[in-house]
Amino acid sequence: MRASWLIKLAGGHIFVGDGAMGTRLQEMGFPVDEPCEQAVLSRPDLVLAVHHEYYDAGADISTTNTFGIERMRPRIADQVADLNRNAAKLARAVCPAGRLVAGSIGPIGERLEPFGPVRLDEARAMFTQQAEALAGGGVDLLLIETMTSADEAELAIRAAHATGLPVAATMTFQRSIGGTHTPDGVSIEEAVERLGAAGADIIGANCGTGHAEMVEVVRRMRALTQLPLMAQASAGIPEMINGRPVWPETPQKIVDHVKSMLESGVSFIGGCCGTGPEHIRVIRSIVDQHLWASRLTSI
Ligand SMILES: [Zn+2]
Numbered sequence: 445m446r447a448s449w450l451i452k453l454a455g456g457h458i459f460v461g462d463g464a465m466g467t468r469l470q471e472m473g474f475p476v477d478e479p480c481e482q483a484v485l486s487r488p489d490l491v492l493a494v495h496h497e498y499y500d501a502g503a504d505i506s507t508t509n510t511f512g513i514e515r516m517r518p519r520i521a522d523q524v525a526d527l528n529r530n531a532a533k534l535a536r537a538v539c540p541a542g543r544l545v546a547g548s549i550g551p552i553g554e555r556l557e558p559f560g561p562v563r564l565d566e567a568r569a570m571f572t573q574q575a576e577a578l579a580g581g582g583v584d585l586l587l588i589e590t591m592t593s594a595d596e597a598e599l600a601i602r603a604a605h606a607t608g609l610p611v612a613a614t615m616t617f618q619r620s621i622g623g624t625h626t627p628d629g630v631s632i633e634e635a636v637e638r639l640g641a642a643g644a645d646i647i648g649a650n651c652g653t654g655h656a657e658m659v660e661v662v663r664r665m666r667a668l669t670q671l672p673l674m675a676q677a678s679a680g681i682p683e684m685i686n687g688r689p690v691w692p693e694t695p696q697k698i699v700d701h702v703k704s705m706l707e708s709g710v711s712f713i714g715g716c717c718g719t720g721p722e723h724i725r726v727i728r729s730i731v732d733q734h735l736w737a738s739r740l741t742s743i
Pocket of ligand 1: 652
């Protein structure tokens with residue numbers, strides 16, 4: 445049976461995602477020098493509090509604290525399955541009825557062969573283990589995010605798809621003199637083509653340099669695909685003030701950009717690094733106004 449949220453998605457519903465996990469845990473006192481994914485085992489109370497804050501701010505989806513697990517794998521190989529499963533259970537524990545948990549899968553952190561040391565079959569096995577553990581912990585969808593290599597994204601999408609769960613895949617873009625590409629040189633056109641061809645149900649972009657850039661990425665993606673789009677921008681580029689990162693894009697500064705993304709037909713909108721519950725509260729109210737207005741015009 446098709447999940448009810450997928451039926452709503454097909455009907456044009458817009459879902460609000462959450463904001464950052466890592467930077468929010470640090471604001472709550474989790475040590476800056478420890479990988480934030482360790483909090484799943486060492487400070488589950490803080491992880492629960494972050495998920496709760498985002499649902500309370502109006503997020504339809506909260507994302508598991510598992511983004512950096514592939515990067516950490518050399519140090520925590522025997523904990524990978526438990527960390528993922530427990531992280532999914534923490535989010536599930538505070539997820540209100542009718543809302544969703546997304547299982548986050550991030551990059552491996554080293555390049556794949558033939559450009560780097562990671563063999564393709566190794567990468568496939570890593571993503572499969574993570575995807576299966578997240579599915580076992582009860583997530584509703586898998587979210588492959590902050591990808592910069594299309595080859596790696598494809599492997600992750602295929603591994604995630606094998607669980608039978610819906611798969612969202614987002615890449616990170618930055619504008620430079622040569623145009624807008626991922627740090628590995630993947631263009632928006634190539635990303636749309638390859639994420640879709642690998643079987644992602646939802647595609648898009650996350651992180652990056654802020655909301656203005658994300659508006660452009662969403663517009664260009666919309667012209668290239670009929671797939672539902674996801675956009676989760678960072679709150680700009682942080683400046684270090686008194687040893688702490690400060691992000692320039694406050695909740696009020698993102699209002700017009702969020703409206704532009706909704707007008708461009710985005711189906712999932714949340715935040716990335718530097719965004720917190722107040723950003724999500726603002727996005728929630730703009731999405732509600734947008735959904736209300738589109739209901740009125742369709743009567
Ligand atoms: Zn980010």
